[in-house]
Amino acid sequence: EIVLTQSPATLSVSAGDRATLSCRASQSVSSNLAWYQQQPGQPPRLLIFAVSTRATGIPARFSGSGSGTEFTLTISSLQSEDSAVYYCQQYKNWPPYTFGQGTKLEIK
Amino acid sequence: EEQLLESGGGVVQPGGSLRLSCAASGFSFGSYVMSWVRQAPGKGLEWVSIIGASGDTPYYTDSVRGRFTISRDNSKNTLYLQMNSLRADDTAVYYCARSVGYCNAGTCYRYFDVWGRGTLVSVSS
DSSP, rough: OOOEEEEEEEEEEEEESSSSEEEEEESSSTTTTEEEEEEETTEEEEEETTTTOOTTOTTTTTEEETTTTEEEEESOOOOGGGGGGEEEESSSOOOOOOOOOOEEEOOO | EEEEEEOOOEOOTTTOOOEEEEEEEEEOOSEEEEEEEEEEETOOOEEEEOOTTTHHHHHHHOTTTTTEEEEEEEETTTEEEEOOOOOOGGGEHHHHHHHEEEETTTEEEEEEEOOOOOEEEEEEO
């Protein structure tokens, strides 16, 4: 089973600034990595798949990068509605599909 | 609009059973692979099960294999999860999710692009 480790657990960033979230895989997942946003009381929403491809309707200020075992989600020009928990997910080796434990992003 | 709507959650005693349903609308349900993903209270996401577009090739996470059964009725645009021998650690919000991606050399690689709002399953005596 591939373990995904996200860091930091909590991130507090001012509105208008940039947030950088990390996801590390226990072994290579190639480019089979997705990111999700979960706002309080809501289901997860797909943000990015294949490391860097934005899902339909996702603003350009969300971007993904990385390869192999190290991945980054960058959110620029932070807005209040970006306050959420963000999860990475690998779909290289399954079952099981696995998720990271999440990074909680707080907007100051 | 593509939508998924789960139902069937509730409170059940340990060892009991529940059947969850997920009604799909706004897309060609029978053309898509579907999954169940759960989230324990205050915890992260855990993939539970996946089923092929025609109801074939179900897979399960180890902790539910032999107790849960995924199925679908494409004529009713509905996905199911039959949960037996429920345990306290099955307590979670259960989401159905459309599973998309690509296949290469006989292996498919899928992420989850449409999610329902979830249904809460609470296992408690």
